[in-house]
Amino acid sequence: MSARSTDHTTITIERHFKAPLSRVFNAWAIPEHKQQWFACHGEWKQLDFQLDFRSGGSESNRTAATDGVVHAYEARYIDVIQNERFIYAFDMMLDEVRISVSLATVSFAPEPGGTKMTFVEQVVFLDGYSDSGSRLMGTEIGFDNLRLYVEGDNGRPN
Template sequence: MTKHSAMHETFAIGRKMRAPVSRVFAAWADPEAKRQWFACHDEWVSLEYSLDFRVGGQERNRVADSNGVPHAYEARYLDIVSQARIIYAYDMKLGETRISASLATITFEATPSGTTMLFTEQVVFLDGYGDGGSRRQGTEILVDRIQAYVERDVSTAH
């Protein structure tokens, strides 16, 4: 018999970005833009990616790690307020095993020097999956990557 468990964690990552809110929000909303920064491991192989950015829309990202193990992310957008907030629920699978389910909220606030973006995640790790902090670490990498993406060529984006 399999032991079922649910371990909860919440974390938030805030970042001040030297780019306007419109550019930071678009990096989440535009499928081609998001593909450019939405990866934690450049050496992993992309198997599938799709983004339907609207309330009720879905996002899917399947990759194979360096050992060939598939990692699958599937999200559903619950709330979108243009240039203000995005809320979505998603799950992660390793192979066919669901390892977590999450609620993520991203807020955007205009500042004199650009944008403050706050990413908050409430995650449930399932059935003994030992995350060891890798979800937060991976999300910090994603936040670094979106910041680099939106700040790249920012002087020519205005």
């Protein structure tokens, strides 16, 4: 039996987009929009995606890496305030092994020429999983894709 452990960290990312607040918010909220930017690895194969973006709703995203490992993301939306913020809890799994559990808050504010978005993730890595910064890196890549999407490139950014 493997040793049980928890490793807590917080990730905070602030981004400024040259796009209206409603466009940035809807990029998260509308399934067809989110699918355009959410992946952080363009060469991975999409297996399943479902999004019910509302308080009490859920999201499921499963992809297969080039080595065949299935990356699963299961989220539960706790609080959604249109064009202001949303809070959600989510699990990340590699194949059938849960590697982390997180609580995330995403807030939005209009600013001259666009939108300020602040993302805060409180994450617990489980049972010796060594993240080595890959969560932050993957999230940053996803937000780079979000920028491409909301600032005018409606095609898949990756």
